Amino acid sequence: MRAAGDLVLGELSATAAAWPAGEADHVDGVPARLVAAPSTTDEAAAVMRIAAQHGLAVVPRGTGTKLTWGRPPERADLVLDTRRMDRIVEHRAGDLVVHVQAGARLDAVQEHLAPAGQRLGISPVLPPGAGPGTAGGVIATAATGPLRLSHGAVRDLLIGITLVRADGTVAKAGGKVVKNVAGYDLGKLLTGSWGTLGLVTEAVFRLHPLPRAARWVVVGVASAADAHDKVQRVVHSQVVASALELDRPAGDPAALAVLVEGIPEGVDGRVRTLLDLLGGDATAAGEPPAWWCHAPWAAGEVALRLTHEIAGLPRLLDAVDDTARRCGLRAAVRGSAGVGVLHAGIPAVPGAVPAFVARLRELSPSWSGDVVVLDAPPRVKTALDVWGPVRGLTLMRRVKDQFDPARLMAPGRFAGGI
Numbered sequence: 001m002r003a004a005g006d007l008v009l010g011e012l013s014a015t016a017a018a019w020p021a022g023e024a025d026h027v028d029g030v031p032a033r034l035v036a037a038p039s040t041t042d043e044a045a046a047v048m049r050i051a052a053q054h055g056l057a058v059v060p061r062g063t064g065t066k067l068t069w070g071r072p073p074e075r076a077d078l079v080l081d082t083r084r085m086d087r088i089v090e091h092r093a094g095d096l097v098v099h100v101q102a103g104a105r106l107d108a109v110q111e112h113l114a115p116a117g118q119r120l121g122i123s124p125v126l127p128p129g130a131g132p133g134t135a136g137g138v139i140a141t142a143a144t145g146p147l148r149l150s151h152g153a154v155r156d157l158l159i160g161i162t163l164v165r166a167d168g169t170v171a172k173a174g175g176k177v178v179k180n181v182a183g184y185d186l187g188k189l190l191t192g193s194w195g196t197l198g199l200v201t202e203a204v205f206r207l208h209p210l211p212r213a214a215r216w217v218v219v220g221v222a223s224a225a226d227a228h229d230k231v232q233r234v235v236h237s238q239v240v241a242s243a244l245e246l247d248r249p250a251g252d253p254a255a256l257a258v259l260v261e262g263i264p265e266g267v268d269g270r271v272r273t274l275l276d277l278l279g280g281d282a283t284a285a286g287e288p289p290a291w292w293c294h295a296p297w298a299a300g301e302v303a304l305r306l307t308h309e310i311a312g313l314p315r316l317l318d319a320v321d322d323t324a325r326r327c328g329l330r331a332a333v334r335g336s337a338g339v340g341v342l343h344a345g346i347p348a349v350p351g352a353v354p355a356f357v358a359r360l361r362e363l364s365p366s367w368s369g370d371v372v373v374l375d376a377p378p379r380v381k382t383a384l385d386v387w388g389p390v391r392g393l394t395l396m397r398r399v400k401d402q403f404d405p406a407r408l409m410a411p412g413r414f415a416g417g418i
């Protein structure tokens with residue numbers, strides 16, 4: 001067995017940086033055998049071909065901020081680390097387009113773009129203690145934060161993608177090269193695919209001008225109905241907010257924060273309108289609240305994603321309160337109330353968590369949304385259906401069969417064993 005491992009490592013090392021996996025390379029408790037870190041799409045394709053020949057299950061890894069999200073993979077023979085694929089390939093400022101390798105960190109991309117007065121409109125949600133993720137990781141988890149209200153979801157900003165399929169085939173779509181896998185919009189497919197369809201190696205994103213001024217208006221929220229009322233007032237106003245975020249810590253007063261961006265004079269006027277509109281204790285500041293862009297769970301807690309239609313917000317918040325009371329848990333809720341994607345954190349109490357999730361799913365039709373467990377400590381996760389009912393599973397299975405018939409890409413990570 002060991003000799004076989006050495007043989008594969010030898011083959012991998014001839015194509016890319018590769019080394020035996022250690023404890024730090026475990027994927028959500030699943031031990032890995034090998035790590036490879038290619039630096040180009042071609043190297044990545046060679047690594048994937050070797051992995052396929054030896055039947056190795058591959059789990060892609062960026063900075064690892066969300067590597068424990070989803071179900072643990074059935075196997076993680078090879079961790080494909082994108083840290084050496086971190087180049088900004090091309091920034092075409094005139095076209096408002098950037099082409100990056102998948103391992104490029106989002107903070108580095110933003111730093112590169114800022115001198116040209118541009119940004120990538122993705123503001124991820126950071127788990128506790130985590131730094132910014134990579135372009136590939138953000139695509140794979142479809143994780144966007146506050147700016148989604150004004151800039152859209154990850155898939156809306158992604159205009160080109162290069163990926164390596166499980167058998168080592170390179171596929172490209174959009175951007176400058178149009179060499180597609182017939183019939184599929186690869187960018188949309190790979191967004192939210194959790195590493196189960198292929199390895200993203202490069203991405204082309206559309207950019208936006210960096211606003212010259214930004215201010216946050218923060219107002220207290222007394223109840224679920226009050227949150228709904230204030231969200232509706234902002235959404236239906238002429239203010240055109242860049243982001244609209246709710247923060248409801250367990251047991252502490254809740255707040256709504258509205259980000260307004262643009263030219264200084266315009267921003268001042270819109271802030272005055274917002275202060276009038278929201279009234280009460282609304283205040284304006286030049287800095288975001290401390291919780292902005294941070295997930296509402298603490299390390300070791302259970303992390304949930306709660307989606308809702310905008311009008312369903314009060315029913316969702318009431319259901320969370322009611323369910324938490326019944327299950328004897330405290331629930332912190334935070335997120336983009338203006339687009340209907342909230343996150344919640346609850347303590348990892350083994351018996352109570354499955355009851356909490358099941359009850360919330362029962363109630364979810366009333367706010368037209370889903371309850372997904374993003375992350376939980378292993379002892380809690382094993383007792384949970386983390387994905388819950390997922391629409392379109394038959395279609396997803398068919399896509400998986402086409403992209404990865406041997407089930408080598410992060411097998412079992414996704415709903416329905418995908």
Ligand SMILES: Cc1cc2nc3c(=O)[nH]c(=O)nc-3n(C[C@H](O)[C@H](O)[C@H](O)COP(=O)(O)OP(=O)(O)OC[C@H]3O[C@@H](n4cnc5c(N)ncnc54)[C@H](O)[C@@H]3O)c2cc1C
Pocket residue numbers: 142143153154155188189190191192193194196197305307341369370371372387390395396397399400414415418
């Ligand atoms: C094997 C596979 C095949 C797929 N095939 C298709 C396809 O043919 N057509 C298609 O439109 N999409 C497909 N998807 C899903 C798609 O890639 C993303 O889930 C979707 O684009 C995420 O969009 P979003 O960022 O707007 O999600 P969000 O706004 O973050 O979420 C929108 C809703 O989708 C749910 N959701 C988001 N991501 C996932 C996920 N990865 N798994 C389960 N639920 C999720 C959320 O809970 C929420 O209810 C497939 C995914 C996989 C893994």
